[in-house]
Amino acid sequence: MSLLITGGTGYIGSHAVVELLNAGDDVVIVDNLSNSSTKSLDRVEHITGKRPIFIKADICDKAAMESVFREHDISAVIHFAGLKAVGESTQIPLSYYHNNVTGTIVLLEVMKQFSVKNLVFSSSATVYGENNLSPLIETMPTSATNPYGQTKLMIEHILFDLAKSDPQWSIISLRYFNPIGAHHSGLIGENPNGIPNNLLPFVSQVAVGRLQQLSVFGDDYDTIDGTGVRDYIHVVDLALAHLKAVTALSKVDGCIAINVGTGNGTSVLQIVNKFKEISGVDVPYQISPRRPGDIATVFAKADLANEFLGWQAERNLDDMIRDTWRWQSQNPNGFE
Numbered sequence: 001m002s003l004l005i006t007g008g009t010g011y012i013g014s015h016a017v018v019e020l021l022n023a024g025d026d027v028v029i030v031d032n033l034s035n036s037s038t039k040s041l042d043r044v045e046h047i048t049g050k051r052p053i054f055i056k057a058d059i060c061d062k063a064a065m066e067s068v069f070r071e072h073d074i075s076a077v078i079h080f081a082g083l084k085a086v087g088e089s090t091q092i093p094l095s096y097y098h099n100n101v102t103g104t105i106v107l108l109e110v111m112k113q114f115s116v117k118n119l120v121f122s123s124s125a126t127v128y129g130e131n132n133l134s135p136l137i138e139t140m141p142t143s144a145t146n147p148y149g150q151t152k153l154m155i156e157h158i159l160f161d162l163a164k165s166d167p168q169w170s171i172i173s174l175r176y177f178n179p180i181g182a183h184h185s186g187l188i189g190e191n192p193n194g195i196p197n198n199l200l201p202f203v204s205q206v207a208v209g210r211l212q213q214l215s216v217f218g219d220d221y222d223t224i225d226g227t228g229v230r231d232y233i234h235v236v237d238l239a240l241a242h243l244k245a246v247t248a249l250s251k252v253d254g255c256i257a258i259n260v261g262t263g264n265g266t267s268v269l270q271i272v273n274k275f276k277e278i279s280g281v282d283v284p285y286q287i288s289p290r291r292p293g294d295i296a297t298v299f300a301k302a303d304l305a306n307e308f309l310g311w312q313a314e315r316n317l318d319d320m321i322r323d324t325w326r327w328q329s330q331n332p333n334g335f336e
């Protein structure tokens with residue numbers, strides 16, 4: 001039996017694949033390479049000594065997905081594939097709704113057709129919207145403020161409805177907070193196309209000399225130093241949460257949403273200072289206006305993951321920054 005990993009050549013997916021292969025699981029990856037390259041597979045093989053089966057296909061392509069399930073004995077799916085840039089989603093919303101929502105519906109239809117009803121889904125803390133106060137708890141009301149967030153919320157609704165309609169489904173929706181860091185080998189890591197939107201890739205590209213300076217989006221929030229506070233989580237800890245979730249599927253009747261965060265908040269300037277301390281490199285920055293749509297503080301209540309999955313984050317901020325820097329300094333141009 002194999003696990004199907006959609007989006008398995010991407011940032012989080014490739015780290016999950018490493019941990020799954022190390023744990024002895026058989027893995028089949030489906031990815032259309034829209035935001036990744038097969039070079040990550042070479043690196044995964046270098047780290048684990050094993051090469052996962054890779055199929056280049058789009059999850060929206062029903063015939064291709066059917067042949068994946070026909071040719072491989074799939075026991076469960078971890079579904080990472082999706083478009084994820086908030087800003088871009090406001091410019092090309094139809095692409096986001098089609099890729100993320102239609103793609104997930106096609107995947108679910110094919111899973112149902114082949115009686116594979118075990119799923120772990122990549123959701124996001126973005127489903128808490130802007131009206132809840134941190135720490136964010138799974139029972140809080142959800143909402144979305146942009147098309148990307150809407151796709152995650154819609155998919156969660158679809159998963160809850162599907163699980164209600166047929167008790168054979170076991171689904172865990174993992175709500176990730178802010179994944180950063182890289183595998184400690186420095187061989188795989190985050191490799192964004194173009195100018196990064198997220199804080200850590202931006203900071204590390206400034207540190208490595210690819211970008212000139214960081215814009216800190218606002219220093220007048222009601223936080224420890226006025227800059228935005230987020231719950232950063234090491235990507236390897238996040239990957240390990242997926243292994244625990246796959247195991248926990250056997251005790252899920254229906255669909256359950258679980259936060260994956262550390263429960264700690266860190267400000268933008270705390271990140272910048274920690275990055276300077278660990279890398280020994282300066283990170284020039286300027287204070288800029290707030291970024292539209294940002295909120296002051298986002299961090300998780302992470303108790304359910306501990307209670308239900310037996311998981312908690314083990315890597316601290318120093319580990320996250322050290323591993324980010326190792327990846328970026330060893331691979332200044334990503335996988336190129």
Ligand code: NAD
Nearest residue numbers: 007010011012031032033034035036058059081082122124
């Ligand atoms: P990523 O872009 O590195 O990985 C996503 C992968 O999915 C890519 O390899 C891409 O080529 C592939 N893909 C996209 N659309 C596809 C399709 N239609 N068919 C087949 N493959 C497709 O992103 P990531 O950071 O690894 O994120 C993985 C998942 O986690 C995404 O669903 C994302 O929305 C979610 N998530 C990410 C973050 C974050 O900050 N990175 C936070 C919360 C949730």
Ligand code: UFG
Nearest residue numbers: 124125126177197198199202215216217228229230268294
């Ligand atoms: N920031 C800067 N400068 C930058 C980039 C970010 O100051 O160049 C600040 C932001 O204002 C924010 C913090 O750094 O205060 C983190 O910003 P990110 O863009 O790295 O992360 P977000 O929390 O805004 O968004 C992330 C994911 C989204 C997801 C959201 C909620 O990118 O996909 O978390 O989980 F929806």
